[in-house]
Amino acid sequence: MSNLFYQSRxxxxxxxxxxxxxxxxxxxxxxxxxxxxxxxxxxxxxxxRVLEAMRRQMDKSTFGYRLHFASDVAEELAxxxxxxxxxxxxxxxxxxGGSEAVESTLKLARQYxxxxxxxxxxKVISRFPSYHGSTLGAxxxxxxxxxxxxxxxxxxxMPKIPAPRAYLDGLDPNDxxxxxxxxDMLEEAILREGAETVxxxxxxxxxxxxxxxxxxxxxxxxxxxxxxxxxGVLLIHDEVMTGGGRTGKFFGGEHWEGKPDLISISKGFGGxxxxxxxxxxxxDIVEAVLDHGGFQHGFTYAGNPLAxxxxxxxxxxxxxxxxxANAAAQGExxxxxxxxxxxxxxxxxxxRGKGLLTAFELVSDRETLAPLPRDLNAYTRLVxxxxxxxxxxxxxxxxxxxxxxxxxxxxxxxxxxxxxxxIMTKLTAALxxxxxxxxxxxxxxx
Numbered sequence: 001m002s003n004l005f006y007q008s009r010x011x012x013x014x015x016x017x018x019x020x021x022x023x024x025x026x027x028x029x030x031x032x033x034x035x036x037x038x039x040x041x042x043x044x045x046x047x048x049r050v051l052e053a054m055r056r057q058m059d060k061s062t063f064g065y066r067l068h069f070a071s072d073v074a075e076e077l078a079x080x081x082x083x084x085x086x087x088x089x090x091x092x093x094x095x096x097g098g099s100e101a102v103e104s105t106l107k108l109a110r111q112y113x114x115x116x117x118x119x120x121x122x123k124v125i126s127r128f129p130s131y132h133g134s135t136l137g138a139x140x141x142x143x144x145x146x147x148x149x150x151x152x153x154x155x156x157x158m159p160k161i162p163a164p165r166a167y168l169d170g171l172d173p174n175d176x177x178x179x180x181x182x183x184d185m186l187e188e189a190i191l192r193e194g195a196e197t198v199x200x201x202x203x204x205x206x207x208x209x210x211x212x213x214x215x216x217x218x219x220x221x222x223x224x225x226x227x228x229x230x231x232g233v234l235l236i237h238d239e240v241m242t243g244g245g246r247t248g249k250f251f252g253g254e255h256w257e258g259k260p261d262l263i264s265i266s267k268g269f270g271g272x273x274x275x276x277x278x279x280x281x282x283x284d285i286v287e288a289v290l291d292h293g294g295f296q297h298g299f300t301y302a303g304n305p306l307a308x309x310x311x312x313x314x315x316x317x318x319x320x321x322x323x324x325a326n327a328a329a330q331g332e333x334x335x336x337x338x339x340x341x342x343x344x345x346x347x348x349x350x351x352r353g354k355g356l357l358t359a360f361e362l363v364s365d366r367e368t369l370a371p372l373p374r375d376l377n378a379y380t381r382l383v384x385x386x387x388x389x390x391x392x393x394x395x396x397x398x399x400x401x402x403x404x405x406x407x408x409x410x411x412x413x414x415x416x417x418x419x420x421x422x423i424m425t426k427l428t429a430a431l432x433x434x435x436x437x438x439x440x441x442x443x444x445x446x
Contacts, residue, residue, distance in 0.1 A: 018045035021412055021419050034423050035394035036412050039241050042268030043317045044412040050273050050313040057309035066303045074303040077311045081278060084250050086259035091286040093279040094303040098240035099133030101264035101277040105236045106137050107297045109200045112285045115292035121199040125189050128160040129210040129400050132202060132238055141202050144210055146401030159193055161185040164216050167350050168369055179219035187227045200234040205252035206354050208241040209396045212361060212406030213353035225258030234261045244268025245318055245413055248328030248355035271314040274307040323413040330415055331355035337424050345431050347442045356413055361398055361406040364444055371404040373444045379405040382434045391426035
């Protein structure tokens with residue numbers, strides 16, 4: 001028996017090695033990483049340039065506490081990260097992962113309000129569904145009761161507005177009026193809560209695990225920026241999944257007008273080589289907090305030299321190999337191939353995404369978009385079938401965590417058309433096997 005435990009009793013083979021798009025277990029079986037792990041391994045596995053950079057840093061130092069020493073590699077990574085960020089966001093705070101990055105944005109926003117004499121501002125509005133992390137602070141803004149309900153007595157749940165799921169609401173996702181319709185729900189929530197009490201609004205530029213690569217309607221992102229400005233509310237972009245080039249821009253928010261005040265980034269930022277993430281903030285926010293007594297927050301491994309050396313090497317690979325542009329180009333190919341599956345499988349109700357952050361959703365009825373029967377557990381069963389065929393994809397319940405089934409297909413940004421061909425061959429076979437197994441249950445409205 002193993003002494004390890006995680007979320008469930010799910011058992012998987014033991015990993016032996018990984019390279020590029022592939023991983024091998026100890027039996028020698030090969031798996032194509034069609035989801036980059038959990039949308040993490042953006043530059044693929046075991047890139048020798050990153051491994052060599054880590055070896056060089058290990059020969060010098062693996063740890064130097066930030067209160068005792070500055071670090072050249074941390075300074076370099078901060079400078080490069082700020083240069084990639086929107087203008088005016090020049091301050092970088094390193095963390096070990098996405099939940100820490102989100103938690104950091106919430107705490108900095110709150111301390112900025114205190115520094116400005118606006119202590120009444122504490123509410124952070126987010127969306128439903130949404131996922132922003134597993135710490136208690138991040139759980140307060142996560143719009144999935146499945147993840148937050150057990151801890152409800154231990155925290156204050158923050159206000160939510162509907163995510164812009166136009167395809168479920170019968171609205172045109174390409175109409176700017178739809179974008180304004182959903183964005184104006186933020187203004188309504190601010191007024192309902194009391195504008196003087198609202199601190200921030202947090203949003204993923206392209207939805208992640210909770211909404212399955214949901215792309216906002218045109219005008220949405222710009223309008224929420226206008227609303228935040230109107231009411232003195234900070235805008236936080238959660239780029240934990242979208243950052244690092246996955247959507248075809250280094251930051252997902254770059255696809256639209258309306259730059260944020262704070263950004264959280266992780267996952268592809270460290271590329272799976274080390275635990276690494278960052279908060280990126282407007283200069284004046286940081287200066288006000290530091291002038292007010294300092295940022296009351298921190299992590300032991302913030303700015304770890306080995307992690308930052310790996311992060312610099314990951315950025316090198318992204319830049320040298322043109323992986324952001326490749327994500328944009330191959331993302332179009334992948335999305336078109338997924339859309340073609342809708343002609344073959346009528347239980348695929350929607351395909352969406354941007355760049356190499358793509359997803360498809362299964363339904364009982366394509367007209368009504370009624371979900372599959374919950375007890376069919378399609379979101380786990382299709383993943384298991386694909387896994388047995390040597391393809392790794394990622395799934396979640398679409399509608400708040402309890403019902404609905406979507407699947408993220410998000411290969412490393414190094415993927416080419418041959419890799420996409422292989423993904424589609426295995427995915428098609430998995431869908432055929434699932435359809436044969438589920439049979440008439442695919443037509444039962446949930």
